[in-house]
Amino acid sequence: MTPLRIGACLLAGEIAAHRDWLFGDARDIEIQDFMSHAALTTDRDDRIAAVRAALDGHDGRVGIHGPFEGLDIDNKDPELQPLITARFLAALEAADAVGARQMVLHSPYTLWYQNNLLAGPGYAEAKLDRIHHILGPVVRAAEGMGIVLVIENIHDTRPETRRAMVDSFGSPAIALSVDTGHAHLARRMSGAPPVDYVLRDAGAQLAHVHIQDLDGYADRHWPPGEGEIEWPAAFAALADCPSAPHLVLELKDHTRIPAGFAHLRDLGLAV
Template sequence: MTQLKIGACLKIAEIGTYRDWLFDTGRDIELQDFMSHAALTTDLEDMIVAARSALAGYAGRIGIHGPYEGLDIDNKDAELRPLITARFLTALQAADRIGARQMVLHSPYTLWYQNNIFSSPDYATSKLGRIHDILGPVVRAAESMGITLVIENIHDVRPETRRAMVDSFGSKAIALSIDTGHAQLARAMSGAPPVEDFVRDAGQQLAHVHLQDVDGHADRHWAPGRGQIEWTAVFRALADCDNAPHLVLELRDKAEIPKGFAWLQALGLAV
């Protein structure tokens, strides 16, 4: 099986701990400092300076996790939608200034949506219209910057629903992200397909993957090998992706990054 190079999600202050591992082979880095209100307002300039300093000399691929708390991309309040768009645009500008070429945003699709999709004739189209209202300007800005928005599964049950939403923009500046732990939780809690099937459904739209393991009960963000995920099947599907998605360990305990990497490496899955 093809062995895949993986990186990690880190805060700016944590990069130094894994600098040699990340920098020597240009492993993917996702910065997770640009999610909060403070990071995108009062602390923004300091964050950008710190990120540039921490990344000096790095030649690999960079992404950031965009903001999400209280920022539903399907917000039904027309007065709030422009505020959400503005926050995403600020994060996108921050990404551009530090050299990131991806920004992760959260999917708005849920089991509630899937079970109610036929409850009213315009349920799906109304939702998609609100999503375009919020994300349309962000997608256009991303196109001009050469950045790709990657939409991460959160409560998604059917992977094809999120894929169709991404396809509806008709833009190379928006693609799919898969969080392996979220997909496994959806399988355990809501009967979603296996994680491998999320990957195969995404196909050439897959641009980014959060690698984390779970027990099927909560969003643990454990190192691979501690939970339920069938990692060999997942990596077999990832190896078939021709567009080389960013692959990053997203672990709650950053001290477990070496352990998670070593476990995948021992299985012959990662380098």
């Protein structure tokens, strides 16, 4: 199996500490400066300027993590729905301004959804209608900008459910993201499939992967090798992936990026 090149998720102010590693091999970078209300309103221009400066000279692929706190993409409140759409559109504009071609958004699917799927008529259809109402204008805007929205598993227990939601848009501007830690946590908490199964289920729709390890109890965002994930199986699935997803370490402590990378490199999985 050919080792895969991986990058990292960072704030603009953290990039300099990893510049040689990231820039020398044009590694994938995910910018995490645009997730808050302030970052997309009062602080927007300053954040964009800081990110542009931090990325100067980088020739690799760039994405951003979009906002998510309180911004459910299937929100039932008709007064809140346009506010959520507007926030995502503002994040898209920020992504475009810094040259990012991906934006991560969070999945709305949960174990609650799966267990209540057939408890009443039209449950799945109503949820999907809300998702299209909120996210439809964002997908259309992303198409025009050449940006891909990637939907990350959070509480998902069935990967095919999220895949079907992405497929329902019929657009090249929306695809799948897999967070390895979230997938493993769902396995331990809810009996979801293992990480490699989730990656394989995504198939050609896989455009982005958060690489993080954990203990199966909480969302730790530890470096690979410090938790329970079977990395050879996960990277075998990635090696068979027909797409070329962004691969980024998403660690709670960015100073541990070298350790996480070294573990995967020493296993012969990453370069």
